[in-house]
Amino acid sequence: MKPLILWGGTGQSIVIEEFATDIQFEIVAIIENDISKKTPISGVTIFYKIEGLRKFLKSCSFSTSFFAVAIGGDKGRDRVTIGRMLEEEGLIPATLIHPAAYVSKTSILGKGCQILVHSTVGARVSIDDFSIINSGASIDHECRLGKGVHIAPGATLTGLVEVGNYSFIGAGAVVLPGVTIGKDVVVGAGSVVTRNIPDNMIVKGNPAKYVRNKYEEKNDD
Numbered sequence: 001m002k003p004l005i006l007w008g009g010t011g012q013s014i015v016i017e018e019f020a021t022d023i024q025f026e027i028v029a030i031i032e033n034d035i036s037k038k039t040p041i042s043g044v045t046i047f048y049k050i051e052g053l054r055k056f057l058k059s060c061s062f063s064t065s066f067f068a069v070a071i072g073g074d075k076g077r078d079r080v081t082i083g084r085m086l087e088e089e090g091l092i093p094a095t096l097i098h099p100a101a102y103v104s105k106t107s108i109l110g111k112g113c114q115i116l117v118h119s120t121v122g123a124r125v126s127i128d129d130f131s132i133i134n135s136g137a138s139i140d141h142e143c144r145l146g147k148g149v150h151i152a153p154g155a156t157l158t159g160l161v162e163v164g165n166y167s168f169i170g171a172g173a174v175v176l177p178g179v180t181i182g183k184d185v186v187v188g189a190g191s192v193v194t195r196n197i198p199d200n201m202i203v204k205g206n207p208a209k210y211v212r213n214k215y216e217e218k219n220d221d
Contacts, residue, residue: 001026003062004094005053007082008070009037009046015116015135016070017041019098025066029056053089066094069112072132074186076148076166083112083130093130101133110147119151128165146183164199173208184214 004025006013009032020027030039030046031053039046047056057065067086069079083093093112097103103121110129115121120138128147133139137151140158146165151157154172161175164183169175175193185197188204188211197203202211 002094003028003060003065005029005031005056005065005067005086005091006070007031007053007067007086009034009040010070012070012072012114012132014040016068016096016114019117020096022099023096025094025096028060028065029053030070031056050085050089053086057089065091067091067112068094068096068114069130072134072150074150074166074168076130076150076168077184079130079132080148080166122159134171152189170204186214 002025004020004027006027009030013030017027027041027044030044032046032048035048047053069082071079095109095111095113097115098117100117101115101119103115104123106123107121107125109127112130113127114132116135118136119133122139123141125139125143127145130147131145131149133151135153138156142159143157143161145163148166149163150168152169152171155169156174158177160178162180164181166183167181167185169187170189172189173187173191179193180196182197182199184200186202187193187208191204191208192206194207200214202214203209204211
């Protein structure tokens with residue numbers, strides 16, 4: 001078994017635990033920034049912040065370890081930043097592919113990607129570093145996904161779709177052929193995206209329509 005450290009102690013770590021041993025990884029530690037969190041995995045100790053990680057690594061008997069950033073949702077920028085930091089600590093990013101996922105032999109996956117149960121990555125798809133293809137999602141031929149992208153459960157990208165860095169496609173959303181989605185975009189659950197979406201937008205609906213800029217202060221009035 002290859003030792004695997006998870007950064008993040010919430011739902012994504014539980015998802016990874018379910019199949020880690022099937023692909024020859026043993027989860028040996030969880031790292032969290034939130035000191036109020038308890039370990040979600042029985043028998044696996046949780047450590048806090050980068051200092052806790054370094055303390056754990058000094059106590060280890062193994063010379064090298066792999067890691068996965070177990071942070072989902074629209075936190076792609078955080079996932080990439082943490083991934084780069086862990087590489088600087090000498091850890092190796094693990095690309096985790098569930099045994100019940102399909103990944104075409106002609107696709108290209110970056111480091112630190114997570115391809116989860118019953119998801120499909122089709123022919124000539126390119127997925128950059130630290131992206132997540134969640135349960136039951138479908139990425140059809142020749143799609144190109146940037147780094148830190150998260151495709152939520154049951155979402156469908158039809159052929160020739162491009163998704164920019166850090167974007168999040170919500171559960172059950174559908175993106176039609178040839179559409180380009182910019183970076184830092186959030187597509188609401190169940191939306192149908194029929195045309196290109198600029199950077200930093202939040203969209204939802206069928207067809208998906210502009211809600212607001214992701215970085216504008218939300219007005220609840």
